[in-house]
Amino acid sequence: MVKISVTVNGTQHSADVEGRTLLVDFLRETLRLTGTHVGCDTSQCGACTVHLDGKSVKACTTLAVQVDGQDVDTIEGVAAEDGKLHPMQEAFREHHGLQCGFCTPGMVMSALSIVERNKDKTLTDGLIRAELEGNLCRCTGYQAIVKSIAAGAAAMGAKVAS
DSSP: OEEEEEEETTEEEEEEEOTTOBHHHIIIIISOOTTSOOSOSSSSSOTTEEEETTEEEETTSSBGGGGTTSEEEOGGGTSOTTSOOOHHHHHHHHTTOOSSOSSHHHHHHHHHHHHHHTTTSOBOHHHHHHHTTTOOOSSSOSHHHHHHHHHHHHHTTOOBOO
C-alpha cells in the first residue's frame, strides 16, 4: 500500500492505495465520486476524463499514485456550490448535447479543456470536432454535442465562429 494525498475538487484527501489502483477506481470507490465513468478501460472513449492540475487526462489509464500531491477536478466540482450549473453544463442541457448521459461527464470535462487550450483562437465546428478526438458518444451524431460546446464556450467568453 502507498499513502497518497490529493486535492479533489478543492478538498484534500489522503488514503492508502495499492500501487496498481487506477485513478478512476480511486475516485469512484474510495471517494464515492461516481460522475467519472468507466467506459472502456483503454483510454479510447473519454468517459473517465478528469482534469489533473488543469489538464485533461483519462482516469482509466492514470494510476492513483501518479496524482499524489496534485489537484484533480471531476465533473462533481464543475457546478457552483449552490448547485447552479456551469455555463458548459447548462449549454449541454439547453442544446441537447446528451442522450443517455453516460459520456456527458467526460464530454463536459473535455469541452472545458478545449475552451482553455484554444482561448486565443476562434472555435469553429471543425476545431471542436478535431479536439473531441478521444471522446466517444454511442448515442448521437455529435452535432448537438458540438453545438453545446460552442454555446458553452460563448457563454464562457470564448470566441466562437457563427
